[in-house]
Amino acid sequence: MAATTRAPVLAGNWKMYKTMAETVVYLNEFKILTQYAEGCEIVIAPPFPALAAAAEAVQGSKIRIAAQNLHWEKEGAFTGEVSAPMLRAAGCSDVIIGHSERRQYFGETDETVNRRVRAALEGGLRPIVCVGETLAEREAGQTTDVLLRQIDRALASLTPESASPIIVAYEPVWAIGTGRTATPEIAEEAHQTLRDRVRKNLGAETAEHLRILYGGSVKPANIQGLMACPNIDGGLVGGASLEPALMAAIIHYQS
Numbered sequence: 001m002a003a004t005t006r007a008p009v010l011a012g013n014w015k016m017y018k019t020m021a022e023t024v025v026y027l028n029e030f031k032i033l034t035q036y037a038e039g040c041e042i043v044i045a046p047p048f049p050a051l052a053a054a055a056e057a058v059q060g061s062k063i064r065i066a067a068q069n070l071h072w073e074k075e076g077a078f079t080g081e082v083s084a085p086m087l088r089a090a091g092c093s094d095v096i097i098g099h100s101e102r103r104q105y106f107g108e109t110d111e112t113v114n115r116r117v118r119a120a121l122e123g124g125l126r127p128i129v130c131v132g133e134t135l136a137e138r139e140a141g142q143t144t145d146v147l148l149r150q151i152d153r154a155l156a157s158l159t160p161e162s163a164s165p166i167i168v169a170y171e172p173v174w175a176i177g178t179g180r181t182a183t184p185e186i187a188e189e190a191h192q193t194l195r196d197r198v199r200k201n202l203g204a205e206t207a208e209h210l211r212i213l214y215g216g217s218v219k220p221a222n223i224q225g226l227m228a229c230p231n232i233d234g235g236l237v238g239g240a241s242l243e244p245a246l247m248a249a250i251i252h253y254q255s
């Protein structure tokens with residue numbers, strides 16, 4: 001049987017960069033730079049205050065807008081939090097969940113990741129679920145254990161149907177913002193581990209359709225080598241996504 005074709009996803013995670021005005025300037029330029037990009041999905045994740053303006057700026061293009069987090073309740077006394085219906089109303093289609101910076105600095109756990117994933121799915125948002133080991137875990141030989149624990153718990157209690165919109169991002173923590181990319185071999189091994197686990201938990205069809213993105217110092221110079229790997233289906237790009245020309249070059253990695 002021929003391998004399933006999975007449309008690549010190139011996603012930019014802006015983290016805590018860019019005001020609303022800067023977002024609109026970026027997207028107006030980026031829309032033109034990517035207008036002929038075909039066969040891939042493009043996602044941009046600005047900070048919360050810029051989401052509605054971003055969604056408006058990309059109208060008529062194929063660019064999707066993602067939030068960088070969400071709360072699992074729809075509304076309530078949760079000062080500082082934002083819910084799935086609010087993100088949908090602002091024009092978001094996707095949401096990043098469980099980024100290592102949230103796990104490291106804001107108390108995110110495998111359990112809260114799972115609650116957010118379920119809330120996103122219920123609210124009609126496509127989750128981009130981040131997993132990845134720290135340097136200490138890799139050096140201690142715990143990479144596989146960490147990845148299996150994170151993916152099992154992130155997707156706990158989902159069915160093949162409910163899980164079908166999900167995108168996973170493998171982001172080794174030691175490669176994020178460090179300029180130190182995982183080699184394609186290291187990344188491919190982790191992606192294979194994750195896909196095998198999803199196959200075991202949710203079945204062959206879900207596993208074959210699942211897009212697994214690589215994240216961690218992705219740039220125009222290394223995207224091609226990563227995308228050549230059979231289990232790497234795209235990139236989650238931090239630093240390089242802040243420059244429209246660099247992000248567009250990553251999206252056009254084949255040309």
Ligand code: PGA
Nearest residue numbers: 176177216217237238239
């Ligand atoms: P980076 O960040 O590309 O700057 O390493 C990736 C990420 O954190 O998603």
